[in-house]
Amino acid sequence: MYPHLFSEATVGGLTLQNRLTMAPLYLGYAAEGGGVSDMLLEHYRLMARSGVALVVVENATVDFFQGSGSKRTLRVDSDGNLDGLGALAGAIKEEGALACLQINHAGRFALAAAEPLAPSAVETFGRVPRAMAEDDIRVAIDQFAGAARRAKKAGFDMVELHGGTGYLLAQFVSPRTNKRTDAYGGALSNRRRFPLAVLAAVKDAVGDLPVGYRFLADEWLPDGLQLDESQAFAADLAKAGVAYISVMGGTYESFALPDIQKKSRQPGYMLDLAAAIRSAVDVPVIAAGRLGHADVAEAALTAGQTDLIGLARGLWSDPEWPRKVREGRETDIIICDPNCGEACMQMVMQGRPAFCVAWPPEKMKAWKAKFQ
Numbered sequence: 001m002y003p004h005l006f007s008e009a010t011v012g013g014l015t016l017q018n019r020l021t022m023a024p025l026y027l028g029y030a031a032e033g034g035g036v037s038d039m040l041l042e043h044y045r046l047m048a049r050s051g052v053a054l055v056v057v058e059n060a061t062v063d064f065f066q067g068s069g070s071k072r073t074l075r076v077d078s079d080g081n082l083d084g085l086g087a088l089a090g091a092i093k094e095e096g097a098l099a100c101l102q103i104n105h106a107g108r109f110a111l112a113a114a115e116p117l118a119p120s121a122v123e124t125f126g127r128v129p130r131a132m133a134e135d136d137i138r139v140a141i142d143q144f145a146g147a148a149r150r151a152k153k154a155g156f157d158m159v160e161l162h163g164g165t166g167y168l169l170a171q172f173v174s175p176r177t178n179k180r181t182d183a184y185g186g187a188l189s190n191r192r193r194f195p196l197a198v199l200a201a202v203k204d205a206v207g208d209l210p211v212g213y214r215f216l217a218d219e220w221l222p223d224g225l226q227l228d229e230s231q232a233f234a235a236d237l238a239k240a241g242v243a244y245i246s247v248m249g250g251t252y253e254s255f256a257l258p259d260i261q262k263k264s265r266q267p268g269y270m271l272d273l274a275a276a277i278r279s280a281v282d283v284p285v286i287a288a289g290r291l292g293h294a295d296v297a298e299a300a301l302t303a304g305q306t307d308l309i310g311l312a313r314g315l316w317s318d319p320e321w322p323r324k325v326r327e328g329r330e331t332d333i334i335i336c337d338p339n340c341g342e343a344c345m346q347m348v349m350q351g352r353p354a355f356c357v358a359w360p361p362e363k364m365k366a367w368k369a370k371f372q
Contacts, residue, residue, distance in 0.1 A: 012210025036084030166251025
């Protein structure tokens, strides 16, 4: 019924059994302090068991104290968490999926940091971050490389650099948040310098391990990064050897805008961004954004808008999504409700582990009994 969705694909020399991936989704399931908790292990074991080919573990920080968005952000900044990360990678692979770890520095959105770092001192929700000196930039590059090295040691099949959501890598590329006048600011050729240096250091650290990139294609802000520049930057990343580009739009400063809220309720609302980036590169592209409708996802693959499908909240709300689609039971799928008021997002913003309000009562009861 859906020949493209369930066909094989090759990414970074690795074979994916189908075109379905779990896109990174932060739910606050790590332990306070960034450890791998039982809740996190169970969650990712279930996601891998779903039948997707690739599971991308979300937002592991390269600097827990300076670059973490919360106390429940997974840590990959020290060897102390290697055993937990190894258990996490193992749990995913035991269920038949490839395991990828997304590594990140939140930059100006590092809410847990006393003094956030950023390319420039641009006000962020009432706080002004400290503009990074060149020494800070070198430290951050080394932190990304060290984190990637630990991911490989822990047994992950891939690493993903988090250049989306307006985090540090994207902050350097954005003309809105990068006001520097040195070699890292000004023209796009300079603003891309930091993320390309991070990519080079990470690739050097992990050797033949594929390195993907979570990619901000459009900030959806008038003075922010837009497609004309992001397409050129995507081409740079492809030339520099990324294994794939996972496309998204928006940042924490645009997600709440009324027109973006309305747009984000529509199926496939970021497919135009994925298609635009795919036209500029020769590496696989992952699309995300309300692709929990199999007909929409299949049509996107058929039309060449994307190479792979990223499921995040849709897979979390119903981990049997791939099986139900394959078996023609789409009417049984528990659909992520775009009109729920983003209850899961509200929970994590309050520092609480999230549950899906669309879950049936018995699942909700079991989750609360175990984890609350």
